[in-house]
Amino acid sequence: MRLSTRARYGLRAMVDLAQHYSPDDPVPLSQIAERQKLSEGYLEQLMTFLRKGRLVRSLRGAQGGYILVRKPDSITIGEILRCLEGSLSPTECVDEEICERAGNCPTRLLWKRINDSIKTVIDNTTLEELCKQSEN
């Protein structure tokens, strides 16, 4: 049940954007990559997910870069991770009822509980909180 680097690196990029947030000042990828020690080429692909999910917007050309589309306190970690990884549920059967056993499945009960507990965490934590708490 490990998260991919996609989710981990992508979230780090978002944290970096939050830490350098200013509504009219885009951050170029090269800076993020250097500060976070991540491959610029790979990060670029991750930014595509975040852009298509409307969590960041991009400005092309010189002096361009990326900006958060909303303030860090109104972006949840859940939004970010789902944008990068798709569903975060432990099994497919908690998202869609695919299985004929679904009605009376002991294990599905458990998968739902795990799913809920993860959701509770990620949907109730904002990007800002994450940045603030690590400052202490």
Next chain:
Amino acid sequence: MRLSTRARYGLRAMVDLAQHYSPDDPVPLSQIAERQKLSEGYLEQLMTFLRKGRLVRSLRGAQGGYILVRKPDSITIGEILRCLEGSLSPTECVDEEICERAGNCPTRLLWKRINDSIKTVIDNTTLEELCKQSEN
């Protein structure tokens, strides 16, 4: 963050063993495979994990099969899943402090919270509970 079939099928096998639990009566793999509609060959490999993790014991030869090593009410789901999948944490860095950033990492904070929430669920649910609740 999907669980592998290893964890899902393996847990189903354990549930099956719990539902047919009798301390001196082993359940042959062929029965589990048929009831759960799982490949017997693959299940066999999963049972190896569970046996080496001392959650089941096996009896070879005719009339042989597998038995839970303890009563279903004293086996937690956490034990079972870890036995099948290894660590269930979302990142390596919550198990071992591998990363030089660890001391001041906003994202690690989050991974720990997710990890705790999963642990709370799986370490406080027993095999018996799971079986009982689905009977209703």
Next chain:
DNA sequence: CTAATTCCTAGTAAAGCAATAGGAATTATA
């Protein structure tokens, strides 16, 4: 015009997953 930047597509090496196959070892029982 130039340099800095994002955007897009394609390719690729490595790893892990989900099996399948085949046979050896063990044991109850007829």
Next chain:
DNA sequence: TATAATTCCTATTGCTTTACTAGGAATTAG
């Protein structure tokens, strides 16, 4: 003792995903 039922062990394989790298096109500020 022979047989059938069973677990145990090892190897192989096809498939998918991951985590990149490479190269160039498009855009824009100065």
